Amino acid sequence: MNWDDTTDDLTAPERLVGASAxxxxxxxxxxxxxxDLGEFIGQEKVREQLDLVLRAARARGATAxxxxxxxxxGLGKTTLSMIIAAEMGAPxxxxxxxxxxxxxxxxxxxxxxxxxEVLFLDEIHRMSRPAEEMLYMAMEDFRVDVVVxxxxxxxxxxxxxxxxxLVGATTRAGLLPPPLRDRFGxxxxxxxxxxxxxxxxxxxxxxxxxxxxxxxxxxEIAGRSRGTPRIAxxxxxxxxxxxxxxxxxxxxxxxxxxALQVYEVDTRGLDRxxxxxxxxxxxLFGGGPVGLSTLAVAVGEERETVEEVxxxxxxxxxxxxxxxxxxxxxxxxWAHLGLTPPGASAPGxxxxxxxxxxxxxxxx
Ligand SMILES: Nc1ncnc2c1ncn2[C@@H]1O[C@H](COP(=O)(O)OP(=O)(O)OP(=O)(O)O)[C@@H](O)[C@H]1O
Ligand SMILES: [Mg+2]
Numbered sequence: 001m002n003w004d005d006t007t008d009d010l011t012a013p014e015r016l017v018g019a020s021a022x023x024x025x026x027x028x029x030x031x032x033x034x035x036d037l038g039e040f041i042g043q044e045k046v047r048e049q050l051d052l053v054l055r056a057a058r059a060r061g062a063t064a065x066x067x068x069x070x071x072x073x074g075l076g077k078t079t080l081s082m083i084i085a086a087e088m089g090a091p092x093x094x095x096x097x098x099x100x101x102x103x104x105x106x107x108x109x110x111x112x113x114x115x116x117e118v119l120f121l122d123e124i125h126r127m128s129r130p131a132e133e134m135l136y137m138a139m140e141d142f143r144v145d146v147v148v149x150x151x152x153x154x155x156x157x158x159x160x161x162x163x164x165x166l167v168g169a170t171t172r173a174g175l176l177p178p179p180l181r182d183r184f185g186x187x188x189x190x191x192x193x194x195x196x197x198x199x200x201x202x203x204x205x206x207x208x209x210x211x212x213x214x215x216x217x218x219x220e221i222a223g224r225s226r227g228t229p230r231i232a233x234x235x236x237x238x239x240x241x242x243x244x245x246x247x248x249x250x251x252x253x254x255x256x257x258x259a260l261q262v263y264e265v266d267t268r269g270l271d272r273x274x275x276x277x278x279x280x281x282x283x284l285f286g287g288g289p290v291g292l293s294t295l296a297v298a299v300g301e302e303r304e305t306v307e308e309v310x311x312x313x314x315x316x317x318x319x320x321x322x323x324x325x326x327x328x329x330x331x332x333x334w335a336h337l338g339l340t341p342p343g344a345s346a347p348g349x350x351x352x353x354x355x356x357x358x359x360x361x362x363x364x
Contacts, residue, residue, distance in 0.1 A: 015309075016238065016263050017271045019073040019228050024237075032205050032233055033079045036086055040076065041204065041229075042197035046188040050080070053186050054087045063116045063163040064088055065185025066139055068124075070173035074230030075190040077169040078122065084167055085118040092118040097126035106131045107146050107159070110138050115162035124168035125175040132180060139166055139183040192227030195219070201229045202236050206251070211240045216253035224260055224269040226313060231269070238263055268317060268336060273301070277310045278319060278337060281329050286342050289326030 014022060021029065034040045037051055050067070057064040067084060069077040085092035091114060100106050100121075113119060121127070127135070138144050142163055145156040168184065170176060181187070193201070202218040202225075213236075221239060225232035236251075242259030243251050264272045280298040281288055296303045301310075311327075314320035319333040334341045 015271060015273070016234065017224075017226060017231055017265055017269055017274075017313075019226070019230060021074070021230060025230060025234060028233070028237070029230075032208060033082065034204075035083070037083055039204075040080065040083060041200045042193045043076070043188075043190055046080075046190060049186065050084070050188060054084065058088065063090075064165045066166040066168070066183060068173070068176075068181065068184040068187040069167065069169045069190060070187065071171065071190025072192065072228070073171055074228040075192070076229060077190060078120070080188070080190075081118065081120040081167040081169065084165070085120075088116065088118065088165070090116045090118050090165070092120055094120045094122070096122035097124050100127055100131045102128065103130040103134045103147075106134050106138075107144050110134075110144055110161055110164075111146075111159055113162060113164045116164065117162075118165045118167055120167045120169070122169045123171075124180075125170045125172045132177070135166075136179055136183060193229060193232075194227075195222045198222035198225050198227070198229065198232045201232050205233050205236055209236070209240065211236070211243070211251060212249060213251035214253075217251035217256045220253045220256035221251075221260070223267060224265050226269040235260065235263075235265065269313075270336075273299075273305070274310050274314060275337075276301075277306055278314065278329065278333055281320065281327060282334060282337060282339055287334065288328035289323055290328075291326045295327055 037047055037054075040047060053067070054064055064084065067081075069080055071077060081094075082092060093109065093113065095109060100109075106127075109119070134144055138161060142161040144159050144161065146159050147154055147156050149155060166184075168180075173181070173187075173189070199215075199218045199222045202221050203213065206213040206218070217239075221235050222232060225235055239251055239256050239259040242262065243249050243255050246258070247255045260266075264275075266275065270278070276299045277295065280295060281290065284298055285295070292307055293303055296306045299306065311320060311322070314333075315322065317332075318330055319336060321328050321330060331341065334344075
């Protein structure tokens with residue numbers, strides 16, 4: 001029941017620190033995507049393992065095994081699927097689970113694949129059940145049964161498919177039925193990126209966007225990017241705007257920090273919504289425990305917004321915990337906002353940063 005939906009809309013896509021791609025991201029992402037494994041930053045294990053899988057297939061002159069990529073939005077699944085095709089010297093066909101409503105849609109795609117082609121199936125967990133079952137057979141035997149006719153007269157005509165590589169991507173690996181998961185020869189779990197890896201992503205993107213940035217400027221943006229290259233690239237673009245308008249175009253630590261203060265993205269990558277939730281929890285409820293509904297009313301947001309948009313990152317960062325008795329703040333939350341927990345002696349956890357009214361600390 002949200003009748004004032006024109007205001008106060010801090011939710012998913014247009015959030016500066018949201019992980020899913022908005023329109024502007026989509027336009028620039030093609031230009032920023034690494035083109036081969038050597039250019040792909042971080043994810044060392046995934047890169048090493050995938051390199052072996054692809055090299056071995058190439059050496060055998062065979063089509064690579066099916067690959068499942070799982071991980072949070074913006075970590076590089078689509079990028080990696082394109083790299084797999086490039087490394088195999090194969091064409092790529094891109095589709096997604098929600099685009100495949102009927103088994104017939106999938107049959108049409110599968111039967112038009114060339115030998116060795118990579119079929120990228122994004123959001124594979126959102127495919128319909130009949131399509132999923134057709135996919136099992138296609139993955140295992142390179143064959144589908146096409147049903148012709150209806151009712152008692154219907155017949156299944158087997159159709160041979162050329163060998164192809166299925167690359168499936170999902171943000172929710174847990175939702176995949178085991179028979180589907182088991183048919184992938186290799187599964188890559190993408191992790192959040194370490195700050196030094198994000199710095200490399202930022203330096204690389206800055207080069208491609210022709211922006212001058214120094215090491216400290218890149219570190220400042222990396223620290224606020226929530227472990228996610230897509231967010232790092234987006235923050236870089238906003239900082240570049242600021243550098244152009246308010247400075248001499250060069251991104252230094254001071255410029256990055258001032259720019260992201262304007263956009264209300266703090267040193268740990270929390271935005272206005274995240275900080276609002278945390279501040280309510282600390283200042284109004286003494287750090288909790290407090291129920292989700294009460295917390296949502298206190299910040300003037302929908303329950304779902306607090307639970308699904310703000311909380312996951314706060315939990316991941318160890319700032320908030322969900323307990324059976326309600327939400328509670330951790331000592332790190334008090335320290336981050338520069339506040340002293342009730343009952344703690346003043347030079348406690350927050351002592352180091354107390355007095356910083358902005359709460360804008362330069363994290364270690
Ligand atoms: N390892 C990396 N090195 C450099 N840039 C990267 C890397 N991973 C991702 N990126 C950049 O981050 C952006 C988002 O990556 P990508 O679209 O592949 O994410 P995704 O996992 O497919 O996200 P979604 O789940 O939303 O589909 C791209 O612009 C890409 O250039
Ligand atoms: Mg993608």
